[in-house]
Amino acid sequence: MLRSALLSAARSPALRSAAEHSTLARPIVHRFVAGDQLDSALTVARELVADRLVSMDHLGENTENRAQAEETTQAYLTLLGRLDDEGLADRVEVSVKLSALGQSLPGDGQSLATDNAARICARAAGAGTTVTVDMEDHTTTDATLETVRTLRRDWPGTGAVLQAYLRRTEADCVNLAGPGSRVRLCKGAYDEPSSVAFRERSEVDASYRRCLDALMAGQGYPMVATHDPALIDHADRLAQGTDREFEFQMLYGVRPEEQRRLAARGSRMRVYLPYGSAWFPYFMRRLGERPANVMFFLRSFTSRH
Numbered sequence: 149m150l151r152s153a154l155l156s157a158a159r160s161p162a163l164r165s166a167a168e169h170s171t172l173a174r175p176i177v178h179r180f181v182a183g184d185q186l187d188s189a190l191t192v193a194r195e196l197v198a199d200r201l202v203s204m205d206h207l208g209e210n211t212e213n214r215a216q217a218e219e220t221t222q223a224y225l226t227l228l229g230r231l232d233d234e235g236l237a238d239r240v241e242v243s244v245k246l247s248a249l250g251q252s253l254p255g256d257g258q259s260l261a262t263d264n265a266a267r268i269c270a271r272a273a274g275a276g277t278t279v280t281v282d283m284e285d286h287t288t289t290d291a292t293l294e295t296v297r298t299l300r301r302d303w304p305g306t307g308a309v310l311q312a313y314l315r316r317t318e319a320d321c322v323n324l325a326g327p328g329s330r331v332r333l334c335k336g337a338y339d340e341p342s343s344v345a346f347r348e349r350s351e352v353d354a355s356y357r358r359c360l361d362a363l364m365a366g367q368g369y370p371m372v373a374t375h376d377p378a379l380i381d382h383a384d385r386l387a388q389g390t391d392r393e394f395e396f397q398m399l400y401g402v403r404p405e406e407q408r409r410l411a412a413r414g415s416r417m418r419v420y421l422p423y424g425s426a427w428f429p430y431f432m433r434r435l436g437e438r439p440a441n442v443m444f445f446l447r448s449f450t451s452r453h
């Protein structure tokens with residue numbers, strides 16, 4: 149209930165505008181978001197790469213016009229230029245949302261987003277790094293996978309994201325487990341109907357296990373994006389005694405001590421690092437994942453009044 153309410157609030161333009169212009173929420177937002185500006189995000193990235201890998205995300209989604217899509221594309225090109233100049237590109241890749249690159253625009257939105265993503269992939273390749281295409285709500289899954297397929301023709305290292313809560317995902321994992329295929333497996337962060345998604349936590353976790361089994365048995369490169377200790381153990385068990393290459397991924401601000409522990413024992417550990425002023429929908433999804441975050445957030449308001 150609470151999660152659905154938060155995810156519905158995440159789509160409200162009025163709430164979004166009010167929150168993003170308010171300074172009250174900033175301290176808690178900055179637990180999950182590395183600042184509004186690229187410079188502050190790069191400062192955090194420089195610290196993280198001491199023991200972890202990073203995937204940087206310029207926040208934004210559901211772009212409303214072509215100018216915004218171009219602005220987001222330019223922000224990624226600038227980011228990649230800085231990663232290149234500062235020698236960070238061997239440890240930092242980027243994550244992009246196609247809806248921020250124009251996918252949701254009427255008419256040629258899908259091809260505009262694919263073209264913009266291709267410009268970002270070309271710059272990333274020039275810098276010596278990769279791009280992973282985030283997955284958004286289920287109405288975009290087919291179109292997003294189609295774009296990833298197109299991008300992989302020229303940039304085979306382009307990463308896809310699959311969400312274990314979708315009933316279709318086990319089959320997608322089998323299809324995407326081919327040689328060279330980088331696939332990030334997460335549980336899924338949107339409010340999806342039961343017609344397309346498992347709604348019970350136990351069902352999502354069981355699906356995650358089956359999906360991970362398929363990816364780990366395949367020939368691609370699994371990216372195990374979860375903070376769930378039972379699923380981290382499951383990945384460890386599948387990899388034990390094999391030379392299987394894979395990486396763990398976690399969000400900036402979530403279980404940082406576990407991130408450091410996995411990195412210290414020699415596991416490949418990547419942190420998803422978002423930055424930018426359009427933080428509201430991302431932040432609301434983080435609140436929805438853990439009720440304790442909501443209390444912490446509300447307390448941050450009451451303690452200021």
Ligand SMILES: Cc1cc2nc3c(=O)[nH]c(=O)nc-3n(C[C@H](O)[C@H](O)[C@H](O)COP(=O)(O)OP(=O)(O)OC[C@H]3O[C@@H](n4cnc5c(N)ncnc54)[C@H](O)[C@@H]3O)c2cc1C
Binds near residue numbers: 335337398
């Ligand atoms: C690197 C990465 C990339 C992602 N990319 C996408 C994407 O492209 N599309 C998409 O739909 N989803 C994405 N997600 C989000 C994902 O789908 C889940 O919503 C999120 O990771 C929570 O699921 P979990 O696997 O950690 O399990 P959960 O069962 O939700 O959490 C397990 C434990 O982790 C801790 N935890 C989890 N979330 C939080 C939080 N927000 N705050 C504090 N503690 C927390 C808690 O201790 C919790 O008990 C991504 C997640 C990661 C880690």
